[in-house]
């Protein structure tokens with residue numbers, strides 16, 4: 498474990514080990530960095546509470562607090578960790594390739610996942626999971642809770658989740674995911690990992706938002722049967738000790754909400 502200099506202290510505010518919360522937890526674990534884990538309970542809307550909004554005015558997890566400096570947005574957090582702790586790296590090599598071409602490839606795939614995957618998988622997740630939470634809240638109480646959501650887009654997402662997303666939006670999201678899976682399947686036929694021959698932040702991004710649970714969330718896509726390169730890559734990522742450790746961290750999702758597809762499979 499790298500030596501922590503002076504009073505240096507990392508705190509990581511996060512929810513369940515999935516999606517964005519998993520995405521920045523993985524580099525912390527891969528790099529062996531000691532950090533204080535602070536669980537933010539999204540089921541209780543803790544992300545919009547005064548104490549948390551004082552830390553992140555956008556009212557979202559995850560958040561990295563490095564000696565009082567607050568860093569938000571997972572792609573930014575993960576590159577920040579590379580800049581501040583360049584020598585803390587897993588045995589497989591740096592999470593951001595050291596050469597300019599490798600770093601550019603890693604950033605290309607990070608951008609691809611951020612723009613073309615994340616929000617579309619998220620929409621299906623919100624439609625299935627968050628809808629259950631949002632629709633169980635009484636009218637007046639729901640409006641009161643929404644008055645604390647800082648980001649207008651996020652407020653709209655909560656309101657939409659309550660009634661359910663429109664089928665045409667869900668279909669569009671599905672098309673985007675299929676497009677991304679096809680593109681990544683082809684790419685992984687020629688490359689071991691997204692940025693090339695070594696595991697990087699781009700793999701962490703796609704795994705956290707899609708690779709980990711795509712077969713359970715979208716059984717009709719038959720990923721296990723039709724996308725051997727993604728399966729080979731996913732199993733290699735899942736086998737990493739840092740990934741195993743992160744996936745075992747606290748998950749307070751109500752057991753009844755742990756199904757993505759209604760088929761009884763847990764989401765993590």
Ligand SMILES: N[C@@H](CCC(=O)N[C@@H](CS)C(=O)NCC(=O)O)C(=O)O
Pocket residue numbers: 512515516517518539544556557558559569570571572651
């Ligand atoms: N772009 C942000 C997105 C963060 C985000 O969407 N966080 C979700 C959890 S995965 C959240 O806090 N949702 C609760 C809410 O917005 O009320 C990032 O990369 O960190």
